[in-house]
């Protein structure tokens with residue numbers, strides 16, 4: 001499997017597909033082991049790199065991952081099969097904001113790593129699918145160092161996107177339902193858990 005992981009890293013670099021930084025996925029894999037996490041929902045599969053590594057963290061970790069881009073979805077499916085992970089990873093081809101998950105299934109971990117401008121929407125939609133002792137982890141909160149610098153950015157699109165991530169960070173800090181810790185790991189991670197009085 002190690003070779004396949006390296007191949008995926010090369011593929012992502014060659015085609016400019018954003019995949020999670022090594023330090024960040026190492027942190028998440030450790031978190032999965034330490035918290036006995038079994039059911040994982042990932043928003044934004046890309047080519048399946050993080051889904052495969054999360055699913056391989058422990059024997060009983062299962063991942064449902066959602067991807068809206070067809071080419072990435074196909075690549076993800078292919079990689080999941082090549083790694084022999086088809087029984088541990090369920091890949092869904094749809095926009096995460098349109099998916100209707102069964103309300104009976106709740107997850108130990110939800111990993112948000114899709115369109116950065118939609119983070120608040122993903123969080124608000126998917127918190128209902130999180131167990132009482134579950135965790136929501138979000139990636140790319142530094143966005144290559146741009147976050148916190150939006151007033152200096154000239155490109156309108158980039159500025160808008162970075163402002164949305166800044167808003168998401170404020171949303172997490174002020175959240176009445178969740179406590180969030182922020183980690184300066186990789187491109188910036190947050191770890192949110194329900195407040196105690198839930």
Ligand code: MG
Nearest residue numbers: 020113139140
């Ligand atoms: Mg990411």
